[in-house]
Amino acid sequence: MTKGTLLLVDDDRHVQTSMAEWLREQDYVVDTASGQTDALAALAKRTYDVALVDIRLSDGDGFDILAHCRKNHPAVSVILLTGYGTVDAAIEAIRAGAFDFLTKPLIDEELEMAIERALAQREVIRENTNLKAQLDMKFGIDNVVGHDHRMRRVFDIIDSVADTRTTVLITGESGTGKSLIARAIHRRSTRRDKPFVEVACGALPETLLETELFGHVAGAFTGATGDKIGKFKQADGGTIFLDEIGTASPALQVKLLRVLQELQFEPVGSTKTCSVDVRVILATNEDLAERMAAGAFRQDLFYRINVINIELPPLRDRISDIPLLARHFLKQVCEETGRQVRDFSDEAMAALQRLRLPGNVRELQNIVERAVLLGRGDMIRPEDLPASVQGPAMTHRLESAANHSLKESLEAPERQIILAMLDSNNWNRNETADALGINRTTLYKKMKRLGLEEERRAARSDTQVASRS
Secondary structure, three states, rough: OOOEEEEEOOOHHHHHHHHHHHHHHEEEEEEEEEHHHHHHHHHHHHOOOEEEOOOOEEEHHHHHOOOOOOHHOOOEEEEEEEEEOHHHHHHHHOOOOOOOEEOOOOOOOHHHHHHHHHHHHHHHHHHHHHHHHHHHHHHHHHOOOOOOHHHHHHHHHHHOOOOOOOOOEEOOOOOOOOHHHHHHHHHOOOOOOOOEEEEHHOOOOHHHHHHHHHOEOOOOOOOOOOEEEOOHHOOOOOOEEEEEHHOOHHHHHHHHHHHHHHHHEEEEEEOOEEEOOOEEEEEOOOOHHHHOOOOOOOHHHHHHHHEEEEEEEEEEEEEEEHHHHHHHHHHHHHHHHHOOOOOEOOHHHHHHOOOOOOOHHHHHHHHHHHHHHHHOOEEOHHHOHHHHHHHHHHHHHHHHHOOOOHHHHHHHHHHHHHHHHHHHHHOOOOHHHHHOOOHHHHHHHHHOOOOHHOOOOOOHHHHHHHHHH
């Protein structure tokens, strides 16, 4: 196995040959070039890990090759070589982007050490790139699944506000994915490489929550034997996500208001003011306007955090997204467990789309995970779902299977789904087709087969009769 691929550029044939032979003995793949023209041609044909380039060439300059690599082959680490080394030349080389600067005659160990350092740096960069790609896959916008028009609006808002310092308030029922949205905003901002710190405000009592957020100094209270850095300080330069903000006490609300306005606070028991550069995202499943009207939430804090409000719709209001989400979770569980499950049967998917799902996306995820783990076939069928999901309609279908075809059994939930989407889009067929993920022609055919066109005309006729009377 080779250690790496090198390009050696030197117009001294003797030096080029001897150095290339020694490097090949060290298990490197080495190509050689005698000047700038040959070097650029080699770079165009092959990908190299490291380029060893003499500064003085018969047809050019090593700095020109360095500039070319920086612009066209940024993954190549360039080590400049010279027989006339000076401190100023070394500084110039590093400033120009060279990985290292070595003076001839070269010492074998020094040369190999420089190459190994360059290869190690490339590996670190590669690992960081892979990790960032994995984080994007896990927390980026692509992991927020949905093509319902309400979710598309959410995506638009995320893109608009991600790269600003504006405070964002995410509202919605439990399980709608507020934490996922907060992480997506962070990952799409310039703060992406800085910390993302999440705090569940409702999970801690008031006394602990204050020290959790702002930290404390030794002796601030009984048991405080040392200093503690709070979450706001930990998130410095990045994003802090305060979930369940509606549970914050009046005293804590005062402190939060100051932090949001001035980005300053004092740790518990300290008189020293700390300043932070942090983006604040908050979330709640409560109606803060109602809590404010009842005197349980400060009016000034409400207006301070309600700058940008992202409202996540409950899953029951976007049933067209259930197939997307279910298959997304199916793929996740199969990748994590190694199970080989291809898809959901039509009946199983229809059963999922009939659910009210009070737990929203989180509940659907749990149902899918259970079905994958306990199911026995390569398709998830109604019998693989919890009894509560199958419901009485499933029992009825099983009892009357001899008298009803599969097509007939599926028509009722299909009709219900299409009718609900038509109502939610004011019977706009284009928007309904987009929301359902089908084309307009398919929608028209389904409406005609299910009698929805006649129902719409009858409803209009009744309305006109009522208005005339």
